[in-house]
Amino acid sequence: MKVSKRLDSIPMSGIRKIFDLAGPNSINLGLGEPDLDPPAEAIEGMYQAALNHKNKYGPTAGVPELRDAVAKRFSKYADIDAGNIMITPSGSTALLEITQSFIDPGDEVLVPSPGFVIYGPHAVLAGGSYKEYRLTEGDFQPDIDDIQSLITKKTKMIVVNTPSNPTGGVMTKEAKKALLDIAEDKDVYILADEVYEPFVYEGEHVSFMDRLDRAVVASGFSKMMAVTGWRLGFICADKSDMDALIKMQYHVCANPNMPCQYGVLEAMPNIEPYLNRSREIYRKRRDLITKRINDIDGMELIPPKGAFYAFPSFDMDIASADLAGMLIKNGLICTPGSAFGKYGEGHLRFSYAASEEKISAGMDILEDTVRKIRK
Numbered sequence: 001m002k003v004s005k006r007l008d009s010i011p012m013s014g015i016r017k018i019f020d021l022a023g024p025n026s027i028n029l030g031l032g033e034p035d036l037d038p039p040a041e042a043i044e045g046m047y048q049a050a051l052n053h054k055n056k057y058g059p060t061a062g063v064p065e066l067r068d069a070v071a072k073r074f075s076k077y078a079d080i081d082a083g084n085i086m087i088t089p090s091g092s093t094a095l096l097e098i099t100q101s102f103i104d105p106g107d108e109v110l111v112p113s114p115g116f117v118i119y120g121p122h123a124v125l126a127g128g129s130y131k132e133y134r135l136t137e138g139d140f141q142p143d144i145d146d147i148q149s150l151i152t153k154k155t156k157m158i159v160v161n162t163p164s165n166p167t168g169g170v171m172t173k174e175a176k177k178a179l180l181d182i183a184e185d186k187d188v189y190i191l192a193d194e195v196y197e198p199f200v201y202e203g204e205h206v207s208f209m210d211r212l213d214r215a216v217v218a219s220g221f222s223k224m225m226a227v228t229g230w231r232l233g234f235i236c237a238d239k240s241d242m243d244a245l246i247k248m249q250y251h252v253c254a255n256p257n258m259p260c261q262y263g264v265l266e267a268m269p270n271i272e273p274y275l276n277r278s279r280e281i282y283r284k285r286r287d288l289i290t291k292r293i294n295d296i297d298g299m300e301l302i303p304p305k306g307a308f309y310a311f312p313s314f315d316m317d318i319a320s321a322d323l324a325g326m327l328i329k330n331g332l333i334c335t336p337g338s339a340f341g342k343y344g345e346g347h348l349r350f351s352y353a354a355s356e357e358k359i360s361a362g363m364d365i366l367e368d369t370v371r372k373i374r375k
Helices: 014-021 040-051 064-074 091-102 119-125 144-150 173-186 239-253 258-294 320-329 356-374
Strands: 085-088 108-113 129-134 155-161 189-193 215-220 233-236 348-351
Touching (some): 040 258, 064 085, 064 258, 085 239, 091 119, 091 155, 091 215, 119 129, 129 144, 144 173, 155 173, 320 356
Parallel strands (some): 108 129, 108 155, 189 215
């Protein structure tokens, strides 16, 4: 059967290509997957739900109790309730459903660069197109001048991600205001990916949930509760947009995973102590990988303020894909900056959602490889 032109036009993720090259005993700092145990309440809640026959179809928008619990937890950012929340089968699916619901053929979407690999392809799969906008070097804020220069009459949406994958950057209040000013002036909308919201180490999370007149927010539980395999996320949107999103989700999956929803629901009341412990673990790992990278001649890393990714720059005359390939041959998996867009070149991405022992061993390989290149 002939593949659709839209799908055929999208290359396979550069992240996946790297993993295909890795040996079985490699140190994996390339995967953004928490190595922490999930909350015990989540496991028990999912198990009990399955035992209690909650394995059938459920509401397309998610079970009402979980929608309500999510709204209560995130009401610290905005005046929202269960009617603003739809549970989705993963944060990635939330992003896909948003673009499928609101992007028409011919529409343009602006996506961050460096930025997560699926934003642009999702626009293409909806029949639209995308342009990459630059993030500022060092603090990785949206380059407002660059965004303004890219907007045309076809521009429908600007994608933002805070905290950022791959950079670890955390958006400032000033950047948020500037983006909303553009959105209002140019009559465009913000798609805010806030899945790493729980993991901010300096400053505070700046959410777009308080501006659902101009924004729709995608988030999830996979990173929050270290249950990436459960594939469970959510959308926070204006109530006037919810019927469209629910209709789209029905045609995607009918409803999210039922037992997993009850697992997340069981963990929500006591999630903050769990997240506090997780943040402290990641903060220590962040400090470790920052020190190790900055001790290597030719590499530089400003401590990331959020998420669990380090995105150091390097000054060697080598493409990031080639450098990542050399590291993989030497037993360290990371991701080339070029996998995250044209402005990601000159960087590597390391995940510190791994033990301190693995981080230290990986940095030994990085240090040795860079030293040999610079000889």
